[in-house]
Amino acid sequence: MINEVFDQSLNTLWAQLFSRFAPTERFVPKFVKQTKATRTVDVRLETQLPDGTTSGAPGAMLSYGNTNSAALSLCMAVHLSAPTTLAWLIFDDPVQPMDDIHIANFAAIVRQLAFTHGRQVVIAIHEPELFEYLSLELAPSRPDQTLVKVVLERGAGATQVAVDRVEHHREQQLAGSERRTQ
Numbered sequence: 001m002i003n004e005v006f007d008q009s010l011n012t013l014w015a016q017l018f019s020r021f022a023p024t025e026r027f028v029p030k031f032v033k034q035t036k037a038t039r040t041v042d043v044r045l046e047t048q049l050p051d052g053t054t055s056g057a058p059g060a061m062l063s064y065g066n067t068n069s070a071a072l073s074l075c076m077a078v079h080l081s082a083p084t085t086l087a088w089l090i091f092d093d094p095v096q097p098m099d100d101i102h103i104a105n106f107a108a109i110v111r112q113l114a115f116t117h118g119r120q121v122v123i124a125i126h127e128p129e130l131f132e133y134l135s136l137e138l139a140p141s142r143p144d145q146t147l148v149k150v151v152l153e154r155g156a157g158a159t160q161v162a163v164d165r166v167e168h169h170r171e172q173q174l175a176g177s178e179r180r181t182q
Contacts (some may be wrong), residue, residue, distance in 0.1 A: 010081045017073035021105050022066045029058040029070045056059070068097045072106070076113065089113060090122045095130055103130070107137035114138065114159070115145055116128075140168035 015028040027047035046054050047061040055061050058070050063122045072094055079089055089110075095103045121138075124132040135149055147166040152159055 010077055012080060014074055014077040017051055017076050017109060018070055020109055021069035021073050021102060023105075025062065025066050027055060027058075027061045029062070029074070044140075046132075051131070065097055065099060065102060069102055069105075073109075076109065080113075080117065088120045088122065089117060091145045093126050096122065096127075103133070104137070107134055110134075115142075116170075135166070138167055143168045 011030040015030065017083050018028050026049060029045055030048050032046055033161075034046040045058055047056060047058055058067055062070060072091075076089070091110075095106055098106065103179070110121055110123070114121045123134060125134060131149075131151075135147065138147055140147055145168055149164040149166060150163040151164075154160075
């Protein structure tokens with residue numbers, strides 16, 4: 001099973017996603033395939049340069065932030081590679097250790113997963129500013145897309161829940177400019 005899922009196509013997809021998270025990183029992580037069947041799982045990771053030269057483990061070659069990006073991009077790659085009956089991706093505070101550029105890259109990748117690959121994405125964010133930023137980045141851009149924002153606030157022994165369904169709204173100013181350019 002491991003050799004079926006952790007194959008070269010997964011490595012290729014993982015490298016592509018990781019490169020979108022960290023486009024300036026020289027190394028990309030990859031799996032080294034298990035060579036013989038045993039009763040134990042032997043999964044090794046290494047990094048690879050663009051010329052194909054291999055190097056050490058991702059933890060030794062990548063920064064802390066890029067190691068987290070490698071983990072997130074791996075989860076996404078596995079999700080896209082393995083057969084699934086539920087097209088859901090659930091992230092718990094995935095951007096916590098990221099800088100602004102990695103957060104923007106994460107939002108672009110999640111947007112593509114959600115809207116191009118038809119995935120339902122749930123993201124739990126603990127910082128209100130990051131929540132608002134991702135809400136803006138993931139807002140619907142077409143009538144067939146929807147964003148549901150759920151805010152939980154705890155206090156005085158009770159939890160308040162606010163649900164906001166964000167539908168696509170065509171901006172009149174932008175719609176007017178489209179007519180002028182045609």
